[in-house]
Amino acid sequence: MIGYLLLAILALSVLSYFFGRRRAIAAVGGHEQELHSRPTYHGAFVAAWVGIPAFLLVIVWLLLQGSLIDRLLFWSLPPGATQGLDYGQISLLLSEIRSVAAGNVFGEPNLVVQEAAERYQRWQSIARYAMVASVFSVALLGLLIASSRIAPAFRARHGTERVMTGLMIACSLIAILTTLGIVLSLLFEALRFFQHVSPLEFFFGLNWEPQIPIREGQVTAGGxxxxxxxxxxxxxxxxxxxxxxxxxxxxxxxxxxxxxxxxxxxxxxxxxxxxxxxxxxxxxxxxxxxxxxxxxxxxxxxxxxxxxxxxxxxxxxxxxxxxxxxxxxxxxxxxxxxxxxxxxxxxxxxxxxxxxxxxxxxxxxxxxxxxxxxxxxxxxxxxxxxxxxxxxxxxxxxxxxxxxxxxxxxxxxxxxxxxxxxxxxxxxxxxxxxxxxxxxxxxxxxxxxxxxxxxxxxx
CATH class of the missing domain: 1.10.3720.10 (MetI-like)
Incomplete structure (x- = not known):
């Protein structure tokens, strides 16, 4: 569904481009030389206002939807189903509910899991339809705002260039933040490792046998x-x-x-x-x-x-x-x-x-x-x-x-x-x-x- 939604956003952006271009030409009665910016920039400005906010909404929605539904799912469970469970066991329970909802059933799940899986499917469906409605609403709102600004004196080229500059800055920030996230994740986990193993042993030791017991009763080397x-x-x-x-x-x-x-x-x-x-x-x-x-x-x-x-x-x-x-x-x-x-x-x-x-x-x-x-x-x-x-x-x-x-x-x-x-x-x-x-x-x-x-x- 997400792929079709992204294709729909792309199609709306393309149609908005031609709509903005034709509206700019119609605003001057076909005399393009009377426009401050070429009709192409007017079309690009309208397409940016339609496509970019809708695409960002899809990204934010996908990032938040899973955690919000999981939280609602946890709150909807009976108190007895989660009493005495730690974080890992709760995660396993939620994973089992999601698997049952997806049709991956191994064995016979209990009644609480089946009911929770039905609620999960229902909330997923509601979330999908709400996302589609929200995306098209944002795209329509962007179309109305952008098209209302089209006029002979409107500086569409400057607006389009500002949008492109913002996109390039956003892409640069994504690259920088991704690299920073990789470094910090490696550094954080490596520091946890050095809390168990001395850095001197790691960097200067001559024996590498990282087989240690990870379960009770497992027979392995000392590590x-x-x-x-x-x-x-x-x-x-x-x-x-x-x-x-x-x-x-x-x-x-x-x-x-x-x-x-x-x-x-x-x-x-x-x-x-x-x-x-x-x-x-x-x-x-x-x-x-x-x-x-x-x-x-x-x-x-x-x-x-x-x-x-x-x-x-x-x-x-x-x-x-x-x-x-x-x-x-x-x-x-x-x-x-x-x-x-x-x-x-x-x-x-x-x-x-x-x-x-x-x-x-x-x-x-x-x-x-x-x-x-x-x-x-x-x-x-x-x-x-x-x-x-x-x-x-x-x-x-x-x-x-x-x-x-x-x-x-x-x-x-x-x-x-x-x-x-x-x-x-x-x-x-x-x-x-x-x-x-x-x-x-x-x-x-x-x-x-x-x-x-x-x-x-x-x-």
Whole structure:
């Protein structure tokens, strides 16, 4: 229903645009030059007054409707049904009522739950119809207000520009607040984790076994949260990936800009960039089904044991995935070097190779380093490939033929299953996520610093 309502709002906005435009032209008898603003701005002004308030009302309504109905549902329950229940048990009861109302019935619910589910369905239906009526009322009110202001002297362009400025500010605030919310949520949960586990143990401990009992009677290890093996495994796989991506990406960029025929470049560069569009789960399957068995068979031939979930297999496939990040940005940076610098180098007697190494690469260094650091950030934060191809057990080793684990693998592992968010095992995922966020932020800041330091202006 929400999708149809949004489509209706869009249709009303489009119709309001044409209505406002025709009304503006009719206000001056068809002489558009007598209008202060073009008819297009009048139509856009009316469409904004119709569509934006209605859309905002839908968003606010959806944000508040669920909590309000849940509160009404809780108040409507008999006192005996909620007596002695804590917050978690009340949440489970409300979830059961919502499931029964949706038709997902497992077993035979009691009479209180069935009656509450019927009330919930009735209130949901009333809320939907009320939302539709309210949205169309707001849209009609916006149409009346906006159309009443249309006149030859009305500054519709200024009004439209103010609306667009407000929208851009709102979008910027949403992006900022979203980032802030992510940081605060990670920080809050990480602080809860450090209340159970010492930061010294987490950042400098050498044993990672986060298996602690989460239910009474469960037999597990005592729990160890030394994250150094996890960080080391992440760095090892990322280093292997960069060892694959940087040479191939940089050399391919040099070849495409300096040696390849323009027609060949027009074909090869999009094909390279296509690697970035392949889903990471496909790379994961490729690593598990092709690369890992091939490496293991090769190790058997040369007499060197290679684990099926070795760091080399995951890192190599990840390196293939991030080649476009290096090649595309390096290609653009080298191509952006002014032609005069190339001609000046050739005029001084330099060879093509000397021109590339002594002139083009230093001049394009900011763009190349930006692409490399972007690829490093992508490698550190990659999830699906390492989840499918890397190990789960944290081992502190520098041998690329042995299995290691990464931060993203551990985050996925810790958050899978029926666990509560109040024990160190689950909260450790947020601590790892916070470290991953900080590392990525530091790499981005370093990329900006390098670009600013080595950037040169050419005429």
């Amino acid at each position: 160890a949260f030394g994250a150094v093996p996890v960080f080391a495994g992440t760095l090892l796989i990322s280093a292997i990936a960069m060892a694959v991506a940087i040479p191939i990406g940089l050399y391919s960029a040099i070849y495409l800009t300096e040696y390849a025929h323009p027609k060949l470049r027009a074909w090869v560069k999009p094909l390279l960039e296509l690697l970035a569009g392949i889903p990471t789960v496909v790379y994961g399957f490729f690593a598990v089904l092709t690369v890992a068995p091939a490496l293991r068979n090769f190790g058997e031939i040369i007499g060197m044991p290679i684990a099926p979930n070795s760091a080399l297999a995951a890192g190599a496939v990840m390196g293939i995935m991030i080649i476009p990040f290096v090649s595309s940005l390096s290609d653009d940076a080298i191509a952006a070097v002014p032609r005069a610098m190339r001609d000046g180098s050739y005029a001084m007697g330099a060879t093509k190779g000397e021109t590339i190494t002594k002139v083009l690469l230093p001049a394009a260094l900011p763009g190349i380093m930006g692409g490399v650091l972007l690829a490093v950030s992508r490698a550190i934060g990659e999830t699906m490939i390492v989840v499918m191809a890397a190990g789960i057990i944290a081992s502190l080793t520098a041998n690329p033929f042995e299995p290691v684990t990464t931060v993203t693998v551990q985050i996925v592992t810790l958050l899978i299953g029926d666990v509560e968010f109040d024990n160190p095992k689950t909260l450790a995922a947020f601590a790892l996520g916070l470290v991953l966020f900080v590392v990525t932020l530091v790499l981005n800041i370093a990329a900006l610093r390098i670009v600013r330091k080595y950037r040169e202006q050419y005429e």
